[in-house]
Amino acid sequence: MKNILLPTDFSENSWNAIKYALQLFKNEICHFYLLNTYTPIIYHVQYVLVEPAQFGMLDSIRETALKNLEDFKIRINKEYKNPKHTIETMGAFNMLIPEIADVVENKAIDYVVMGTKGATGAKEILFGSNTVHVIKNVKCPILAIPDGFEFETPQEVLFPTDYQIKYEPHHLKPITNVSDLHQTRINILYLTYGYDLSKQQEENKKILETYLKKTAYQFHEVSNQTVEEGITKFQLKNHVSLLVMINNKHSFFENLFFKNTINKIGFHLKIPFLVIPARP
Structure with a gap:
């Protein structure tokens, strides 16, 4: 329950x-x-x-x-x-x-x-x-x-990540719960700036794959875009109806939402947004 x-x-x-x-x-x-x-x-x-x-x-x-x-x-x-x-x-x-x-x-x-x-x-x-x-x-x-968002079954979920977090069950459970209820596909979006993933990032990505093995998912990479641009452009090309992020300190999430620019950024979120804490 x-x-x-x-x-x-x-x-x-x-x-x-x-x-x-x-x-x-x-x-x-x-x-x-x-x-x-x-x-x-x-x-x-x-x-x-x-x-x-x-x-x-x-x-x-x-x-x-x-x-x-x-x-x-x-x-x-x-x-x-x-x-x-x-x-x-x-x-x-x-x-x-x-x-x-x-x-x-x-x-x-x-x-x-x-x-x-x-x-x-x-x-x-x-x-x-x-x-x-x-x-x-x-x-x-x-x-x-x-405000005003009408419910639609979340067939496509967007999950931007920088692979900087060592994923644990409590990070993925809120996402897979929704996926299991609605046969949702999870789109994992990584924004690259021309650098290869570090050894730790590669390990974290493999951990993520392990937790999602019973779930429909797809990896995506886009280059030379800000997080806001990457999310916005992905939404325009794909019918995403739920955005998910892990609130990991010192990640792009914190930079995007919790700095002094929160009232200035031109990032208009028009779909439901699930925020998962890094620590329970």
Whole structure:
């Protein structure tokens, strides 16, 4: 059974991510945790110290959150009723990131699925800040669904890698799980700059092949392109419906997403993006 966490702020964006998760895992026995975190609009140390509940504000906020969670649960059971799925609602007086981290640890979560607004406006913000912080701080596979993306069976998955990581089962399991459910092919993309693979990279590539031996996969190499260019051009030539990366420190992944250029890069992700932590 899969344990899947669905953070929600009750927006259509978060509902879209929930729909995606329900359809992606429709043939899998799953326990979904529907989570909403809430804090008062005015939230500071003095407010907490004087027992906010005495003003009735916290009770009111909590009641609203629980009602909205129940409404979402009813909507799920109405529109996507599935005997293989159970839904549990969770309302928490906490900030989003630490609450997600706690739930991931305490409930043995396999995936966190959440929505993101994607690149919008002149600043070209790649993800909403919440999604970025979850990816950086939560040790769990994170599946980010772009705003408005309609579910389609992921027949082709794109997995860019630099072969700089010694692959272990927890790196590949989130990918092969999806592949097994939907008979997906994994396209492994290596961006080369004219240098041969090092001995360590060759060994890592062989390890990767071993883990994928029961899965449909294909290796690809492109030269003299940035990661953004390589991903974008591959998507244009092939009907890729899921992008997967391992968040390995000091790899191109970190350079692409977690530097100060995050609000400036012209890389508009329009497909779901699965980020797997290097360490569990």
